[in-house]
Amino acid sequence: MVSRRNLTILDVAHTAGVSTATVSRALNGGKISTRTLLRVDDAVRKLGYQRNTLARGLVTGKTGIVGVCVPDVLGPLYAQMARGIEDVLTPLGMQYTLLTSSRDGGREGAATRFLLEQQVDGLILIGSQLSAPELTALVGDRPAVLVQREADATPYPTLSLDNAQGAQAALEHLFENGHRRVAHIAGVRRDGRARQEAYEGVMRAAGLTPVVIASDSTESGGTLAAAALADYPEATAVFCSNDRVALGLYHALRGRGVRVPEDLSVVGFDDLPWGEYLAPPLTTVRQPGREMGRLAARLVLGEKAVTESTSVEPELVVRASVCAPRGGDPSLPA
Secondary structure, three states: OOOHHHOOHHHHHHHHOOOHHHHHHHHHOOOOOHHHHHHHHHHHHHHOOOOOOHHHHHHHOOOOEEEEEEOOOOOHHHHHHHHHHHHHHHHHOOEEEEEEOOOOHHHHHHHHHHHHHOOOOEEEEEOOOOOHHHHHHHHOOOOEEEEOOOOOOOOOOEEEEOHHHHHHHHHHHHHHOOOOOEEEEOOOOHHHHHHHHHHHHHHHHOOOOOEEEOOOOOHHHHHHHHHHHOOOOOOOEEEEOOHHHHHHHHHHHHHOOOOOOOOOEEEOOEOOHHHHHOOOOOEEEEOOHHHHHHHHHHHHOOOOOOOOEEEEOOEEEOOOOOOOOOOOOOOOOO
8 A cells, every 4th residue: 555655646546546647637627627627626536636736826925825715615516516625635735614604795805815814825705696797896807717607797717506407307206106296395596596487397398287486496485385384285206496395395294194205205405414314215316515616726726627518417316206197197197
């Protein structure tokens, strides 16, 4: 076993199954595929490889620090993204400073200004609420990446999730299991609105009537939505805007004696770590938070291997919270 003190890019290359030239390109912003970038990242993290960037910093004048702003520190998804950012920065001898906006534009602006005053080498703004003109005026020509945001009028690279694809995968899974009366507990944030729009489009395309229940994207929102769901007793399945809403819904349904999935099938979105430990384990759409964090770090470092506007594909994770409706769905033809 190679000691960490004597690790070289040759060890990284061997572990990743690539050439040393490929590792060098990965560490220095060269052009390689995203899949290969992630393989090299995995090898670097597994080995604990780090390179000394002190001399490089003295020459370039860079601080070796990236500023990161997230909406809050309560969302498990943001913790996953932060871990992905760390995966990329640590082997390069770099660090990040994390601040929160509390989903308030004024606080986000203040946090961003503070990070810029610290002379950070770049910014990763996750879930930014600022408009394109506000961001441009604030950030200027400093390196910045916008995560959980579609490409817009800002000059900065964006990294977003294909929410429409994820919602469609969730609904197709429910359709395949015989459900047609599917309600949606919506979210108020940007991703939640995109998932609601996709849900409505898929339902209408299938000749079905959408039923949308408002929520605030939190566990308590899911609990409150359960009461509104009681006004739609013919529903055989629910597609939740995220896993936190699904958790609150689980809690409320249990209190009402409604069984999942025997009485009501439930699908979430995000694939937060505890989803597989619920009873029953939650079927959900996986948002690869850690991988998105890694790609965001690559983007802010200016690596040309990652395109300026990147859309990440979600993945349906099938567990035990969906089954065929009891007695069949009455809206299905006999």
